Amino acid sequence: MSTPSPDPPSGDAPAVVKRIDARGRSCPMPIVELARAAKQCAAGEHLEILATDPAFPEDVKAWCRKMSYQLVSLDGAGDSAASEYRAVVGKTRRNP
Amino acid sequence: MSQSADESGASGVNAELAALRAQLAALQEQVAELSSRAAPADRLSLVVFSGSLDRQLAAFLIATAAAASGMEVVMFFTFWGLGALRDPNKHVAKTLRERLFGIMLPRGTRSLPLSQMNLGGLGPRLVRYIMAEQRAASLEELIDLAGELNVQIYACDMSRALLGIKMEELISYPHLGACGAATFVERAAGGKVSLFL
Numbered sequence: 402m403s404t405p406s407p408d409p410p411s412g413d414a415p416a417v418v419k420r421i422d423a424r425g426r427s428c429p430m431p432i433v434e435l436a437r438a439a440k441q442c443a444a445g446e447h448l449e450i451l452a453t454d455p456a457f458p459e460d461v462k463a464w465c466r467k468m469s470y471q472l473v474s475l476d477g478a479g480d481s482a483a484s485e486y487r488a489v490v491g492k493t494r495r496n497p
Numbered sequence: 498m499s500q501s502a503d504e505s506g507a508s509g510v511n512a513e514l515a516a517l518r519a520q521l522a523a524l525q526e527q528v529a530e531l532s533s534r535a536a537p538a539d540r541l542s543l544v545v546f547s548g549s550l551d552r553q554l555a556a557f558l559i560a561t562a563a564a565a566s567g568m569e570v571v572m573f574f575t576f577w578g579l580g581a582l583r584d585p586n587k588h589v590a591k592t593l594r595e596r597l598f599g600i601m602l603p604r605g606t607r608s609l610p611l612s613q614m615n616l617g618g619l620g621p622r623l624v625r626y627i628m629a630e631q632r633a634a635s636l637e638e639l640i641d642l643a644g645e646l647n648v649q650i651y652a653c654d655m656s657r658a659l660l661g662i663k664m665e666e667l668i669s670y671p672h673l674g675a676c677g678a679a680t681f682v683e684r685a686a687g688g689k690v691s692l693f694l
Contacts, residue, residue, distance in 0.1 A: 426632055427632060429562035429565065430633075430634055433561055468567050
């Protein structure tokens with residue numbers, strides 16, 4: 402259920418520039434890893450994060466709202482059988 | 498005659514203008530004060546009172562999650578909470594009473610009990626074993642992370658004096674300071690969230 406970015410910065414969607422594998426890590430490590438990586442990114446870049454923490458889908462949504470990041474896609478959420486989640490987060494010009 | 502009337506009229510206008518300017522300055526000050534009150538800082542303040550592994554874990558879990566979510570985080574360690582900040586490898590000169598307190602209190606994170614199901618020290622070892630198995634961050638790892646995420650830790654002056662804990666025997670943490678209750682209250686009052694653990 403990958404949804405395309407509603408407002409790509411320039412024409413085609415930016416490629417994922419950074420991948421974080423937080424599979425197997427418990428709360429709050431996937432979010433801490435995401436925050437750490439997001440700091441290194443530039444505006445317009447996308448980050449992909451893989452996680453198995455059951456709190457991750459709601460946590461990544463909350464983190465994006467709190468930090469005003471763009472949640473480009475979230476796979477595996479709402480699927481009770483899913484044990485692995487993949488989120489793509491976009492950094493905008495407003496983000497620190 | 499008409500010239501003097503003009504002059505008195507001009508000085509009247511000037512006086513009115515000055516009064517208006519003073520009023521404007523006073524209003525601007527009020528607005529600034531009100532808006533600072535209406536918009537609390539995006540800050541989490543934690544009082545860490547308990548010296549048990551489970552509560553310390555909860556405190557540092559919330560602190561690191563908040564710091565990772567862009568919040569400024571201040572942790573105020575008081576009473577039994579201070580035991581977690583002791584470095585077992587640091588030794589300082591103490592009076593007899595302070596030394597006795599020192600022996601009774603945990604020396605750092607590795608010697609913290611559980612608040613429930615301690616089972617004579619078996620509880621914390623079991624919790625650490627299960628957490629390692631689940632690849633959850635250990636308390637020591639969370640403290641390092643908190644340091645990296647600029648979480649500020651204050652050690653309460655009054656309870657340090659009471660328990661005979663010196664700043665020199667606390668862990669080497671990058672953002673560690675001593676403070677009184679009023680300083681914490683002032684920090685907490687301007688923030689959005691305050692928790693007591």
